[in-house]
Amino acid sequence: MSATASASDSPKPCPWNWRPAEACRLEQPLLWLRLEGADTRRFLHGQTSQAVELAPPGSWLSTCCIGPTARMKGLAELLLDQDGAWLVITAGDGAAVRQALDRVLFPADAVSLGPLRQGLLVRPLGPAASTAASSTDTAPSSAGAGAVRRWQPGPEPESFWLGEALLLLQESRSLPPALAQCRTLGAEEAERWRIQQGQPRAPQEINEETNPFELGLAARVSLNKGCYVGQETLARLATYDGVKQQLRRWFLAASDASSLTSDQLASGAELLEANGERAGRISSALRLEDGSWIGLALVRRGCLDAPWLQLAAAPVPLWLSIPAESVPPPQGAGGKAAA
Numbered sequence: 222m223s224a225t226a227s228a229s230d231s232p233k234p235c236p237w238n239w240r241p242a243e244a245c246r247l248e249q250p251l252l253w254l255r256l257e258g259a260d261t262r263r264f265l266h267g268q269t270s271q272a273v274e275l276a277p278p279g280s281w282l283s284t285c286c287i288g289p290t291a292r293m294k295g296l297a298e299l300l301l302d303q304d305g306a307w308l309v310i311t312a313g314d315g316a317a318v319r320q321a322l323d324r325v326l327f328p329a330d331a332v333s334l335g336p337l338r339q340g341l342l343v344r345p346l347g348p349a350a351s352t353a354a355s356s357t358d359t360a361p362s363s364a365g366a367g368a369v370r371r372w373q374p375g376p377e378p379e380s381f382w383l384g385e386a387l388l389l390l391q392e393s394r395s396l397p398p399a400l401a402q403c404r405t406l407g408a409e410e411a412e413r414w415r416i417q418q419g420q421p422r423a424p425q426e427i428n429e430e431t432n433p434f435e436l437g438l439a440a441r442v443s444l445n446k447g448c449y450v451g452q453e454t455l456a457r458l459a460t461y462d463g464v465k466q467q468l469r470r471w472f473l474a475a476s477d478a479s480s481l482t483s484d485q486l487a488s489g490a491e492l493l494e495a496n497g498e499r500a501g502r503i504s505s506a507l508r509l510e511d512g513s514w515i516g517l518a519l520v521r522r523g524c525l526d527a528p529w530l531q532l533a534a535a536p537v538p539l540w541l542s543i544p545a546e547s548v549p550p551p552q553g554a555g556g557k558a559a560a
Contacts, residue, residue, distance in 0.1 A: 236472045236515055237417055237542060241347040246396075246403040247411055249342040252315030253390055255335035257305035264332045265299060265306060268322055268450055270433060272443035278303045281372040281383060285441045286310070286318045291432045291451035291458070294318050295423070296441075298388075300372045300381060305332075309388065311342065313423045325450075341394055344386040345403060346414065412507050416515050419468060419544015425488050425504040426468065426517065434464045435519065437547030444551065459551040466501060468547065469520045471530075471539040475512035481535055486514055491533035500524040517544070 256265065266274035271284035278301055286295040295313020299306055310318055315337050323334055373382040376397050379390035387400060406414065421427050421436045432454070433442050444459055458464055473486070483506075490503040501524060506516035520541065524530060529538040 236509070236513065237470065237545070239413060239417060241404075241406065241410065243347055244345065244403045245347045245406050245410075246400050247344045247346055247406050247414060249311065249344070249411075251309055251311050251340050251342055252337050253307055253309040253340045254315075254319055254337050255305065255307055257333050257335075258331040260331040261305040262301065264322075264326070264330055265308070266446065266449065268325065269297065269299070270442045270449070270451065270455070271299065272446040273299060273301070273306075274446070276301055276369070279371045281370045283441050285433045285438055286313065286321070287433065287451040288321070288429075289450055289454075291454035292429045293421075293423075293427045293431050293433065293436065294321065295427060296421070296438075298383065300388075307390065309340065309342075309390075312421065313427045338390070341389045342383075342386055343389065343396065343400055345400060346406065347403075409507065412505075413509070413515065416470065416505055416507055416517055417544075418546045419470060419517065420546065421468065421517070422505070426519070431519070432458065432464075434458055434550035435466050436468050437544055437549070439548040439550050464522065464550045466519045466521050467525055467550070468504075468544060469501075469518050469525070469541045470544050471503070471516050471518050471541055473514040473537065473539050477537040478508075478512060478514050481532075481537070483508070485532060485534040486516070492518060492520070492530040492539065493533050494524055494527065494530060500527070500530045 262274045269284040270287055271282045276282060280301045282299040284297050284299055286297055287293060295318045296311050298309040298311060319337055326332060326334055375381050375387055377395060381388040419437055426436055442455060444456060486506045488504055492501045494500045501518050501520035503516055503518045506514055508514050529540045531538055
């Protein structure tokens with residue numbers, strides 16, 4: 222298929238409905254730290270993108286760790302209790318996140334900041350993989366801003382149910398039988414699932430050049446909570462519809478990929494419109510067993526409605542779609558937000 226393809230030529234079957242054929246578990250290493258003290262929620266309210274201060278103990282909030290100009294440092298889950306919170310960094314530079322918090326922590330703040338520690342998030346996938354957790358929310362990044370979700374105590378100390386996923390913070394990682402009997406996803410399978418869901422990672426998507434709205438993370442941002450780090454930039458982006466690029470999935474059919482090298486599809490590869498104008502760049506890429514490719518790309522705003530873009534290195538079509546968990550940025554006064 223050449224890059225003169227029309228939207229009606231979109232390849233079938235769809236590559237975005239993959240799930241493992243048998244019960245599996247996705248294991249995601251992570252970093253976490255503990256914050257304690259009377260000012261913990263107020264402090265995290267001002268240093269992350271989510272509304273934290275008034276959230277009750279037992280709340281589970283998905284948030285972004287950002288800098289003063291709203292550039293991404295990491296993704297995190299916040300688990301609140303009576304004495305403080307666990308900040309669970311699921312993507313990004315955990316050391317940089319902790320350092321940024323430490324820099325703005327003053328002696329007058331009634332907050333103690335613990336060390337970074339390693340943890341694991343285990344999620345069941347495939348048929349008959351449910352762990353029968355008591356929470357009803359099974360997708361940490363899918364709940365809207367301000368949505369109240371609750372974590373549930375796990376089977377061991379320092380373990381928590383986040384929907385069907387089990388968060389393990391202790392060094393001994395003993396799984397309940399329903400998860401232990403599931404096969405662990407391999408690295409390529411885990412990467413396929415990440416790309417299919419549109420989950421950004423560092424440094425390809427989470428870096429000093431991207432903000433939450435560009436990565437489909439609007440559900441992790443509160444625009445109504447008052448002053449916090451990065452607020453002015455995010456408010457300006459929302460008010461004036463200033464998001465200049467957004468994350469998209471892409472698919473390249475095996476028949477079009479046969480003459481390409483991995484370097485031509487690597488992170489940073491340039492994408493063009495049909496007329497040759499610059500349209501964006503690849504951020505993630507994965508070759509599938511049948512010779513086709515899937516990945517993520519940061520696509521310029523003016524090209525978001527295009528069904529396909531082409532590689533600058535070769536005239537082949539990369540078919541675009543919106544990631545499964547992407548939430549569009551707020552609609553600004555300056556025009557229509559992309560769907």
